[in-house]
Amino acid sequence: MASAPGIDDKTILLGGSFPLSGALSANGQAALGGIKAFIDATNEAGGVRMSDGVIRRIEFKYYDDGYDPARVVQNFRKLVDQDQVFAYVGAFGTATNAAVMPLATRQEIPQVLLGTGASVFSADQKKNPWTIGWQPTYEQEGESFGKYLVSLNRTLKVGFLGQNDDLGDAYRNGLTEAIKGSRVSIVADVTYERTDTSLDSQISTLAGSHADVLFSAVAIPRLESAVLARMAQLGWAPMTYLPIMSNSATHVIKASGAVSFPEMFSGEFAKVPDNPIWAGDKAVQSYLADMKKYSPEADATIANAVWAYSAGDALVRALEGMKDLSRQDLMTSIHALDYDDAPMLLPDLAVNGSDSASPPIHELQVEKFIDNRWELIEDSEKN
Amino acid sequence: MNARIRQPTVPWLVRVAAVVVALAVLVILPQQSTPYDNLQITLVAAWAVVIAGLNLLTGYAGQISLGQAAFFGIGAYTTAITALHGWPVVLSFALAFLLPATVGALVAIPAVRLRGHALAMITISLPLVAVPLAKRLDGLTGGSQGLTTPIGSAPTWSGLADDQWAYYVVLTVAAALLALAHVAVRGRTGRALSLIRTSEVAAVTTGIPVRRYKMVVFALASGYGGAGGFLYVYCVRFVSPESLDFLLGITLLCSLVVGGLRSSAGSVVAACFYVYVPNLVGDINPEKSSLIYGAVLLLVLLFAPAGIAGAARGLWRRRKLLARKLATSWPAPSTPTGYLAVAGSTETSQEENGGLTPTRSTASNPSSKTR
Amino acid sequence: MGALQQVVDGLSAGSIYAALALALVLVHRATGVVNFAQGEMGVLMAYVAWSLTSAGVPVLVAVLAAMALSFPLGVATERFLIRRFHGQDGLVIVVVTVGLLILLNGIVGAIWGYVSKPFPSLFPNEVIRLGGVAVTVEQIGNLVVLLAVVAGLQIIFLRTRFGLSLRAVADNRESSALSGLAVNRLLMAGWGMAAALGTLAACLIAPKIFLDPSMMNAVLVYSLAAAVLGGLDSPVGAVVAALVIGVAENIAGAYIDIIGTDLKIAVPLLLMVVVLLGRPQGIFGRREVVRV
CATH class of the missing domain: 1.10.3470 (ABC transporter involved in vitamin B12 uptake, BtuC)
Structure with missing residues (x-):
């Protein structure tokens, strides 16, 4: 069987680019650690049995991009032209993946299961047939909490705090879409810059708006902690939504050092290992064991690691599902993914690659912070 | 000629030659x-x-x-x-x-x-x-x-x-x-x-x-x-x-x-x-x-x-001094015109040694044997 | 409460910028160098303080110990790195300090990782409410420490022989050496003091913005602006400028719609441009004498 570059009888060579230096390196290292842990564990267990009956090991090549688009473009070229990888998998970041997408399209290289919630990577699969995301988009997240607010059937004033870019816009759009025509309305809308040292001024402005709900779409955990600490100091306690990338009980809530907390909500699609409700969960235990064994340098409690680990699982399933060994076939196989037993994803959460405008995971559940841990809100409680 | 007023650096012909060779390499390179x-x-x-x-x-x-x-x-x-x-x-x-x-x-x-x-x-x-x-x-x-x-x-x-x-x-x-x-x-x-x-x-x-x-x-x-x-x-x-x-x-x-x-x-x-x-x-x-x-x-x-670039220039200067020191052990005329003559006659092939002053001193440099 | 709260928030942000600006001024005043790595040296030692507190050492002791350890770090930096570039283009020294910044950032990341860590505050976590305005004990404490440091520096520079010698060395190294000052020791002392002050700055800031290898990058810009605006050789000027910057950007960001919170960084910068055009030496700075 004629095969594409990167595949021989023993191995499949895959690659990715991650910010391993600079401000986003903690997340980049976690994302790399997650996918590497799953791949190494798979190799250790023998490898991937593919449709031609051959069992292959996965070799994963990666480079640091420091979140610089110019370096990520070089890394992509290096992986494709020099290292001859079969596909570009699990790469982290919005701007960095956006820089690579046109190259992937032109060179027909799969750029798949990406560590970003930007909708652009999955929204137009006619135009970019070689690219697909992984986790739910920021719009979908904003929408899911908006729907929850509407379901409360009360008049609610929302204060919105978001990053001054399309990440912030995505949350705002999703939220606005969901609350359209309902009794929920946005009364204050404030932005921040990624480089801000403190959001005190923003919180003072929002507190002055007397909103009942704060949608705190702060993408940097450190700054979200500071927001919670500041709210406690001001004695302002509206219903507060923490976005999925800044909802860590350890790194955000506990780290804030605040003496009191408002009623906090978030969205979730994965089992976060520092949540005690999953302490006895088998998948979580083997995840933690794999992380410790194969990626000890990455922090396993950072959500990016969990998401990337589950993306590693999707990758292996997609490889197993391939009919021939072409790059096109990998895309077909990813679009054919359809299962609800992914390790580290919430029970019964569907992974489905067939939606042509959405990443494979496209649903979240709203959760509430009760007794120092996140508890999923069951549909019955909503009313 | 303000080039004379400045410190003696790498002779201009050497530079031109280096640029020409570099250009030639750069033109062919992307094909390979x-x-x-x-x-x-x-x-x-x-x-x-x-x-x-x-x-x-x-x-x-x-x-x-x-x-x-x-x-x-x-x-x-x-x-x-x-x-x-x-x-x-x-x-x-x-x-x-x-x-x-x-x-x-x-x-x-x-x-x-x-x-x-x-x-x-x-x-x-x-x-x-x-x-x-x-x-x-x-x-x-x-x-x-x-x-x-x-x-x-x-x-x-x-x-x-x-x-x-x-x-x-x-x-x-x-x-x-x-x-x-x-x-x-x-x-x-x-x-x-x-x-x-x-x-x-x-x-x-x-x-x-x-x-x-x-x-x-x-x-x-x-x-x-x-x-x-x-x-x-x-x-x-x-x-x-x-x-x-x-x-x-x-x-x-x-x-x-x-x-x-x-x-x-x-x-x-x-x-x-x-x-x-x-x-x-x-x-x-x-x-x-x-x-x-x-x-x-x-x-x-x-x-x-x-x-x-500064260090390379300094190194070049030192090398020239070194060569001069060697050269003074022979009674050779060491004038600027001397090196211009050498450089001029070698065209591009000798850009490496064009700057060395007296003809005899180039013999002390092994790379000149390539000629 | 709105506007007044914004002023208080601005003063609090300003005191953060002021702490690092002071260290920058100290190095500049003592050795005539703007040290881009000043913040990062502080970060390294703040991590040391964090390690001490994690081992059970009380915060105050940990911070003081880190400051004490910073002194030899600063001395060594001057002795083994900066001094080698004496007499070089001033630009080269700037780039050397930038290189040091990048190196230290990498060292911190390699030792402690890139996940941000909470840092215990030197002050009790309490809030005082005056009317509708919330002021934390930490904010007051930071401001008091800062003012004490400024006062201390003023006394050292203006009233002691040591301070006079430091100024003389920064002004003209060669003449100072000729008049019998121990120039090298003074230079090292200046760097050591600045390093200790930078560590104090990082430890004061860390509870607010969390320990992170790159935590000082954004602060550095504001602090540089404050130091230049206030006059690079005036501790009082740096602190006043930092507080003005903090308040001005918050008020403008909150109340001038076209600026908004995203472009509020333009406010201090614009302020700086306007002032510098009138007084290139900064508000409190001494006019630079140009020699031919």
């Missing part, structure tokens, strides 16, 4: 190497233009600037946006040069009154404002996801792959711009700039229109930044606010100093440093890349405080 290598060399050329602009302003005129990233960004966005709207590529280039040059001239109106730290702070503020501005104007700039733009595709008649086409276009334009910058700082202008750099008061008293000079250099440097932005987008086809971060302005300055101030070759070396070192370091150990990068930067400066 991978698209990845081509991209890297293309990027070096693009950044060399950006850094050459900075070299005019900071190196020659002595006006420290941490804001070159902003002009690079204006040029890059201008290119991306005009190309998206299907404007002719020559027009894109002209705008990518003229728009930042105009902004540079406007900034220069207040900036030329300042020096040193005050000037550094004003220039550092340019990228700091440019980044949120680029994000806010997301209708035009695509926000933080950046802009992908259809530029730099090889025309079918050329028979080249895209990366080869971009390589030739970018290198040609960059070579022309670098040559222009090289010529611009020779002669009277160069002397005026160097006087402004060392003593503004002295420059004023000798009747040099200091402010006008500074404004022109500021505009030119900004235009080069923008042109570099054009070349960058021509091969990367993407620009985002991350590409004009204020750290970039600082990194560019670091690269310039490492490459060598006040040297055209230094700008190219600086661009090589800027493009290659982070990649090399990333290959060694991506998790510790900033540690190694910082260490490399300091080590280079410790051993070559005048930059790599």
